[in-house]
Amino acid sequence: MPHTIVTEVCEGVADCVDACPVACIHPGPGKNVKGTDWFWIDFATCIDCGICLQVCPVEGAIVPEERPDLQKTPS
Numbered sequence: 241m242p243h244t245i246v247t248e249v250c251e252g253v254a255d256c257v258d259a260c261p262v263a264c265i266h267p268g269p270g271k272n273v274k275g276t277d278w279f280w281i282d283f284a285t286c287i288d289c290g291i292c293l294q295v296c297p298v299e300g301a302i303v304p305e306e307r308p309d310l311q312k313t314p315s
């Protein structure tokens with residue numbers, strides 16, 4: 241199952257972006273409620289490897305399931 245970046249918990253550190261083997265983590269527009277940059281995962285490309293979750297320093301910013309209710313997904 242694809243992973244999800246919780247938009248309002250992400251702090252825009254971007255450690256996950258370079259770690260993702262299929263480059264499916266993208267920057268979102270503007271800021272989140274924390275006032276930081278935020279990223280989102282393309283569910284259709286994610287291969288559920290779990291690496292992003294391992295490298296993210298922010299607790300709760302990534303969850304190992306597809307949760308479109310928690311992640312803003314710009315088109």
Ligand code: SF4
Pocket residue numbers: 245249250251252253254255256257278279295296297298301302
């Ligand atoms: S999900 Fe984690 S590692 Fe990725 S940008 Fe957000 S805070 Fe940084």
Ligand code: SF4
Pocket residue numbers: 242243259260261262263264265281285286287288289290291292293
């Ligand atoms: S689970 Fe793997 S493929 Fe999916 S976003 Fe995270 S690092 Fe990328």
